[in-house]
């Protein structure tokens with residue numbers, strides 16, 4: 001299964017969520033590969049330091065993502081792909097290959113209102129692929145006392 005963590009907004013918690021999800025799946029006994037698709041390469045560096053047993057690969061352009069993701073998926077129970085904060089073509093390639101999209105969204109009214117724009121590429125992919133990838137929005141950095149919560 002290819003799980004893509006995507007939101008074209010920067011700094012919403014994609015890499016943090018991707019690393020924690022990969023680590024958790026690994027702890028559950030699954031074979032996990034982390035695909036770092038962001039040029040900042042923060043998630044692959046982080047996972048190499050935290051859990052070196054998890055295979056981490058860097059896929060840094062849309063053609064490589066389209067070609068390599070299915071090959072990586074053959075050799076793992078889960079591929080967790082950390083998406084970039086901006087480059088649309090990279091996000092598009094990820095969403096054309098992913099089985100499930102996780103969309104972290106900061107728990108603030110401005111961010112929630114910006115979701116429609118931030119998920120435009122997701123909707124295009126779902127339109128092309130008959131509803132795939134299924135998507136889950138995860139509120140991140142939630143404050144207990146926020147009205148939104």
Ligand SMILES: Nc1ncnc2c1ncn2[C@@H]1O[C@H](COP(=O)(O)OP(=O)(O)OP(=O)(O)O)[C@@H](O)[C@H]1O
Nearest residue numbers: 009010011012013014015016017038084085140141
């Ligand atoms: N659940 C959380 N609670 C508190 N802080 C968080 C949480 N998730 C992420 N952060 C912090 O928010 C900042 C941005 O997180 P992160 O780098 O994971 O976002 P990103 O979406 O991957 O950013 P980019 O778009 O630049 O790749 C970091 O400083 C991180 O430590």
Ligand SMILES: [Mg+2]
Nearest residue numbers: 014015038042
């Ligand atoms: Mg990131």
